[in-house]
Structure formats: structure tokens, C-alpha cells
Amino acid sequence: MTAPPHEARPAGPGRALPDTQQGMRRRNLSRVMHTVSSEGPLSRAAVASRIGLTRAAVSTLVDELIRSGLLEELGPERPGRVGRPGSALAVSGHGxxxxxxxxxxxxxxxxxxxxxxxxxxxxxxxxxxxxxxxxxxxxxxxxxxxxxxxxxxxxxxxxxxxxxxxxxxxxxxxxxxxxxxxxxxxxxxxxxxxxxxxxxxxxxxxxxxxLAELWLGEGTPRDFLHVSAEIGIGAAVVVDGRLLHGTRGFAGELGHVPVRPDGPDCACGGRGCLEQYAGEEAVLRAAGLEPGEDRVGLLAGRAADGDEDVRRALREAGEALGIALTGAVNLLDPEGVVLGGALAGLAPWLLPSLSEELARRTAGPACPVSVSRLGPExxxxxxxxxxxxxxxxxxxxxxxxx
Amino acid sequence: MTAPPHEARPAGPGRALPDTQQGMRRRNLSRVMHTVSSEGPLSRAAVASRIGLTRAAVSTLVDELIRSGLLEELGPERPGRVGRPGSALAVSGHGxxxxxxxxxxxxxxxxxxxxxxxxxxxxxxxxxxxxxxxxxxxxxxxxxxxxxxxxxxxxxxxxxxxxxxxxxxxxxxxxxxxxxxxxxxxxxxxxxxxxxxxxxxxxxxxxxxxLAELWLGEGTPRDFLHVSAEIGIGAAVVVDGRLLHGTRGFAGELGHVPVRPDGPDCACGGRGCLEQYAGEEAVLRAAGLEPGEDRVGLLAGRAADGDEDVRRALREAGEALGIALTGAVNLLDPEGVVLGGALAGLAPWLLPSLSEELARRTAGPACPVSVSRLGPExxxxxxxxxxxxxxxxxxxxxxxxx
CATH class of the missing domain: 3.30.420.40 (ATPase, nucleotide binding domain)
Structure with missing residues (x-):
């Protein structure tokens, strides 16, 4: 889908910056920020050892980041130690x-x-x-x-x-x-x-x-396929910690992967697309329900209450997801598949048939499927x-x- | 499939090298080599202006590359010009x-x-x-x-x-x-x-x-799907000029994308995989031929001679390729699809049904499909x-x- 400039431009610590002294300084500023952000609070010496620069070089960078309001000093650490006390650095909560x-x-x-x-x-x-x-x-x-x-x-x-x-x-x-x-x-x-x-x-x-799953999820791999749904089925491909955007920014259209090539016509121009089997409206239709305001809540509630029509519709949607994901997994070889968004709330009823289909169709060990804890947020x-x-x-x- | 270290490690001009003075020197050596390789013969001044470094800095790098036998001086260029004549640099043919x-x-x-x-x-x-x-x-x-x-x-x-x-x-x-x-x-x-x-x-x-297509093909885009076949169907995904390897190195298994989920069993454990419709052996079987030594030559020869069974088998293989590629294109949004290897030799009979299927199933403009000129080389x-x-x-x- 699309490259928000924020995410797309730097692609890792300032990778696109020019390879000059000035570019190197900017990249090293980024390294300091990332290190303190992920491991802080840290002393200047600890930052220096982690990024492989001298303490003096790091101090210059840190001073600049403090002046810009991006880092803060939390005051002297371990005051009982011999020598000049180091001050712990943290990412600013006021910048x-x-x-x-x-x-x-x-x-x-x-x-x-x-x-x-x-x-x-x-x-x-x-x-x-x-x-x-x-x-x-x-x-x-x-x-x-x-x-x-x-x-x-x-x-x-x-x-x-x-x-x-x-x-x-x-x-x-x-x-x-x-x-x-x-x-x-x-x-x-x-x-x-x-x-x-x-x-x-x-x-x-x-x-x-x-991206939220990549940055905030617990134990999310750096190569994964994220599948979510509101009304359509959306997916995103993350390769080595970077989102795959596609030439026009349209990558990730798992909802329009053909599942049954002679199946029902789809609004996209295709036939038998995944969305015709696992989109929210298709599932509601298959379960004999009218689409209302809180569609996922309705499906989840009925399924939890043991409604057999809803459970069957979700089981079949899971099968279709499993077929489409088999193709995607064979093509991309991700470390895992994460179900997010509305699909996370329906996972208890989708996951068994989805995982079975994926395992049955894969020669080696099947690609693990997990459920996002971030949900609709x-x-x-x-x-x-x-x-x-x-x-x-x-x-x-x-x-x-x- | 897999990351040969040669291709995988640097991933662009020395990107993985450490961000130190030494790392910067190595990256700039790489820039000089790439510039002379793609645009040479060039003078030192021309290299300097192209990579945005001073002439003095470039001269130091060039001298090092000449000493290592990676660049050669072709002798003074434009001797009639005022000032010290620049010597044209070329990539070495003896290194x-x-x-x-x-x-x-x-x-x-x-x-x-x-x-x-x-x-x-x-x-x-x-x-x-x-x-x-x-x-x-x-x-x-x-x-x-x-x-x-x-x-x-x-x-x-x-x-x-x-x-x-x-x-x-x-x-x-x-x-x-x-x-x-x-x-x-x-x-x-x-x-x-x-x-x-x-x-x-x-x-x-x-x-x-x-990779050959990326580096040597004429007008090959930097985001494309390369589909080839010897006996199986192999594909490779190139994103922004880099090969997508997958977690285990197995990405690109287009041959095992399900085309008809209830189709014939496949050796991979799945059913109705693309290989069951468009692999060389499946096509030979569909055409009523025995697999021999030169399978592609046999199919191409018969098709050229007007053999209707062979033409029909290839048309159906093209349809199956079109269905599998629709899913791949929706997932990856590449700039184009390139048919290479054995498929290039069969393109005249595969391409019409393949392209029609892909266009019919795509809402917007269909992803262009081209044929590799490198063929089996x-x-x-x-x-x-x-x-x-x-x-x-x-x-x-x-x-x-x-």
C-alpha cells in the first residue's frame, strides 16, 4: 500500500543520508538516539561501547542531542564509584x-x-x-x-x-x-x-x-506477513524489518489473491478472490446475517454463543485464508504470519481451519501463525x-x- | 532460494560496512568502481563530479584502485585541451x-x-x-x-x-x-x-x-518477478534491485502457489499447485508426449509445427500461470513480470493466455509481462x-x- 515518507525515507538509521562527514555525523546521531531509545538509560561510556565510537565522539553527539531537546540527562549515576560520575541519558519526554x-x-x-x-x-x-x-x-x-x-x-x-x-x-x-x-x-x-x-x-x-506489530509486538519476527481486515482483507509484507510497498504503493492485496479461480465475481475485476470468502461481508452473508455497525463484535458474539452457522462461516473463511496464505508463504518464505485488526478478534474460530489448511499444503514445517495483541489499536x-x-x-x- | 554471500552481503555499494572513517573509505572506493564501471572511461574530475567528492579525495581512491589492479589508466584524454590533461580511467580487464x-x-x-x-x-x-x-x-x-x-x-x-x-x-x-x-x-x-x-x-x-536479468537485461525494472522453469517452476522476487531471499532462503516458490485448491496432489504436499498445470512434465502429459532429453525443444518444435494438442496444453499452462501471477502481482505490486529460462522459449504459446488471464483478473492496468533475452544462459x-x-x-x- 503506501510509503509514508516518515517510514520510507530513512529505512534504518539514516541509510539514505549522503556519505560525507556531515552524513556520517547525522547517521551517528541516529545511532545514539536508537541506542538510548532501546537500551537506555545509559551513560555516555555505555553508549560509546555499544556503537563502537570513542567516548569523546559520543559526548559531542550527545551534547548536540541534549541541546535539541531529544535526549535528557537524568543526573549522576552510581555516585559511589571512583572517577568522574557518568550521567545517565534517556530519550526526552518533553521533545x-x-x-x-x-x-x-x-x-x-x-x-x-x-x-x-x-x-x-x-x-x-x-x-x-x-x-x-x-x-x-x-x-x-x-x-x-x-x-x-x-x-x-x-x-x-x-x-x-x-x-x-x-x-x-x-x-x-x-x-x-x-x-x-x-x-x-x-x-x-x-x-x-x-x-x-x-x-x-x-x-x-x-x-x-x-509496522506497529514490528515495532511494538512481543517477539515479532523481522520477516512476516501481517493480515488484517476491516471490511476488506488487507495484508502487509515486512521483509528484514522493512515494509514492502510495491511499485505503485499497492503491495499487500492478499484480499485479491485468487482462491478459487472460477468462484464468484469480485469488485476488483477478478473471480474467486480471498475477499469473496473471508471478507467480513462475505462471512456475514455466509452466516445468514445482515451487515450492521459492529460486524466483528456480532460475529464474535454469535460464535462464542455457539451459533453453528457463524462458526461454519468462520471455519470456511479460515480455509480460504489458509489457501491464499499458502501461496503467499511459498512466494515470500516469511518467518511467520500475524493476524491483526478485526481478524485478531475472530482468531479463535478462524485459526484452526486456517492453520490446518496451511500445514496440509506445506511440505516442510508450516509457517507459524500468531495473533496480534495490539488488535484494532x-x-x-x-x-x-x-x-x-x-x-x-x-x-x-x-x-x-x- | 538462497543468498550467495557475494550478492547478499554488500547489498548495494558496501552498505553493510561499518560507519567509521575506514568504512567510509571502503564505501567510497565502491562508489568509484561502480561509477567507472557503469559510465567509464571517465577522467578523475568526471568521477569526482559524479560522486560528489573533491578531485583530491577521488585521486587518492583511484590511486589505491589502480595499485590493486582494479582500475586502469587508458592514457591522456583530449590532449589538445588547456591545463594538465586528465587520463581516462577504465575498469581493469586484467584483474x-x-x-x-x-x-x-x-x-x-x-x-x-x-x-x-x-x-x-x-x-x-x-x-x-x-x-x-x-x-x-x-x-x-x-x-x-x-x-x-x-x-x-x-x-x-x-x-x-x-x-x-x-x-x-x-x-x-x-x-x-x-x-x-x-x-x-x-x-x-x-x-x-x-x-x-x-x-x-x-x-x-x-x-x-x-539477477542476470536485473544486471544485464535491457530496461529491466528494479521491482519485478522473474519466472523461469527447467522442470519445476522457479521464480525470484526482486524488490528495489535486491533479491528477496525469505527466512530460510526459500522465497520464490511460485510453482507451489495453489491454482485450483481441489486439483491434483503435488509432491510438495499441496494440491492443485501451479507446477501441476504449468511444469514441463505436466505440459508434456497434457499434450500426450513422453518426457525426453530436450523437453522444451520438443514442445516448442511441435507448437511451431501447429500441433493442436501441444498448443492447447501450452495455452492451459499459460492460464494457470496467469492465475498464480495474479495473486503474486496483487501481493507484491511489481513493475513487471519477466519470463526467463525455458519459459522464454515457450513464450509465443504461453503468453497470450497468460496475459489475458492476468489482465482479466486485475482491476487497474495489468502488470506488463516481458520475455527475457538471456534465455537459458x-x-x-x-x-x-x-x-x-x-x-x-x-x-x-x-x-x-x-
């Missing part, structure tokens, strides 16, 4: 914040995450956006963004960027929603509708969900964290903007 | 050479390619290797390698490394053939059977074929060039070994 937003079919949400990864402000508005024209929906989102940014500023933070998760395909400009069938939006330029004083990046919600958190990661990846870039 | 080898089902081949990309020596032996035990086959290959290395040395070259293409899955150690069904080899350590004085890397032939050339690329990616590394 830049990542603003994440989500335009869901049934809700709007915005949150602010600080460099430490903590959610510091949040606002949600429930109500359907399906068939709503973009202008009022985005206007409402802009008001939520303002509220969250104000709250964050009251806590001493400032917005380093806004990333917006949408349920649709986003162009590589990371502004334009090419199509979001469940909102009925086409070629919608969110950049024009959502003016901000800070960088904006729009991305597909399945992609942000996968994934895309929103992934969006906010993509901004935070961009700051860690190029701290000099954000300091210049501040 | 390191990449040795490529292929263990095919029906042949063994070895070649030596110099840094300029020219094939300088080659040896081929025809005869089936199917069911042959690894020892004699690899022994014969070793003799061909020695002959080619001797010939290359007689021309002033020296072997920088050997890359071997095999029709099977290779472990991430880039030595062990996990399984090559058409040779009937399992867990075969080629490193032990093929001792050399220079680095050895074993890789899957479809992967090397895709691809894997051998890709193997040799993978060694050459490794030298360009880290010239300091090879100079240390020389």
Missing part, C-alpha cells in the same frame, strides 16, 4: 511527539506519542464515515488533531509530524487516497484537506498495523510511531525543523 | 574475474567474466545429471572450473570467487543444497565436494537468472556476475584477498 491519526469506517482517532513511545494524548470520535464525503470527515479529524496537539503542547511536547492511516490504497506521494472502497473515496488529496504546520504522511492502515499506534521512528532515524533533520 | 558455474539437469557449465562484464573463458559439458550422485557430477564440474580458471589466468585474470547455480533450494549457508528434486540431491554440502582457493557461494538458478551469467558485483561493491575486500 518532539509523533501525531498518529486513523480514518476508520466507523470512527476517527488521533493520538500523540512521545519519543519514549508513551501515548500522551488521545481523542476518538465514533460514528460511521462510510459514504460520507471527505471534506466534513477530514474537517472533524483536523479538529481532533488540533485538540491532541494542544494537549501535547500543554505537556511540553511539540508535533514532529502527522501520519494518517486510511482503509484504502494510497499513492506514493503519501497524500492521495487513490481508492478507499469502504469510505467510497477516490483520488482524494488529504494533503489539501488537512493543512498542518508539520509534515503530513498518509498511509494504508494495514501497513501501519504491520495497531494502525493508530503504527502511524504515531512512524513519526517517532523518523525522528530517531534522523534526529538532525527534526532538530533543523524545530 | 579479478568472477567464475560462474551451473549444475543443470542436462548439462554442466562454467564461465569466467571480467570486471568489464565480458565472458573471457567458458566450458560446457552436455549429458544428464538426473539421478547421478553428487560426487562424480561435482567432480566433473570441478575439472571444468579448473580449466576455465587456467584459461582466465593465461589472460592475466585471477579468480575472485566462484558462484554455483543449482536447480533446487539452497540453505542460507550458501553451500548446502537442501533439495534439488530433479537431480534427486538432498542435503548435499557442495562446499565439501568443491574445494577452491577462492570464496564459494551456491545459489538457486532461478535467483541467479533473475541467465543463471550461469548471473552467477559469474554476482562475483563481479561483489568486487565492485567492496573493492577493498577483494584487494585484501588478492
Amino acid at each position: 518532539p511527539a509523533g501525531i498518529g491519526a486513523e480514518i476508520g469506517v466507523d470512527h476517527l482517532a488521533v493520538c500523540a506519542v512521545d519519543l519514549r513511545g508513551e501515548v500522551r494524548a488521545k481523542a476518538v470520535r465514533y460514528g460511521t464515515n462510510r459514504g460520507r464525503s471527505p471534506q466534513p470527515a477530514v474537517g472533524e479529524l483536523a479538529a481532533l488533531v488540533r485538540r491532541v496537539v494542544d494537549e501535547a503542547e500543554a505537556e511540553g511536547l511539540w508535533a514532529a509530524g502527522l501520519a494518517v492511516a486510511v482503509p484504502g490504497l494510497v499513492a506514493r506521494d503519501a497524500r492521495t487516497v487513490v481508492r478507499a472502497p469502504n469510505l467510497d473515496w477516490h483520488d482524494t488529496d488529504l494533503g489539501a484537506l488537512l493543512p498542518t504546520d508539520f509534515p503530513l504522511a498518509v498511509g494504508n492502515e494495514a501497513n501501519f498495523g504491520a 495497531g494502525p493508530l499506534l503504527g502511524a504515531a510511531h512512524s513519526v517517532v521512528r523518523a525522528v530517531l532515524d534522523d534526529p538532525a533533520g527534526v532538530a533543523e525543523r524545530a | 579479478p574475474a568472477g567464475i560462474g558455474a551451473e549444475i543443470g539437469v542436462d548439462h554442466l557449465a562454467v564461465c569466467a567474466v571480467d570486471l568489464r562484464g565480458e565472458v573471457r573463458a567458458k566450458a560446457v559439458r552436455y549429458g544428464t545429471n538426473r539421478g547421478r550422485s553428487p560426487q562424480p557430477a561435482v567432480g566433473e564440474l570441478a575439472a571444468l572450473v579448473r580449466r576455465v580458471v587456467d584459461e582466465a589466468e593465461a589472460e592475466g585474470l585471477w579468480a575472485a570467487g566462484l558462484a554455483v547455480a543449482v536447480p533446487g533450494l539452497v540453505a542460507r549457508d550458501a553451500r548446502t543444497v537442501v533439495r534439488a528434486p530433479n537431480l534427486d540431491w538432498h542435503d548435499t554440502d557442495l562446499g565439501a565436494l568443491l574445494p577452491t582457493d577462492f570464496p564459494l557461494a551456491v545459489g538457486n538458478e532461478a535467483n541467479f537468472g533473475a 541467465g543463471p550461469l551469467l548471473g552467477a559469474a556476475h554476482s562475483v563481479v558485483r561483489a568486487v565492485l561493491d567492496d573493492p577493498a575486500g577483494v584487494a585484501e584477498r588478492a
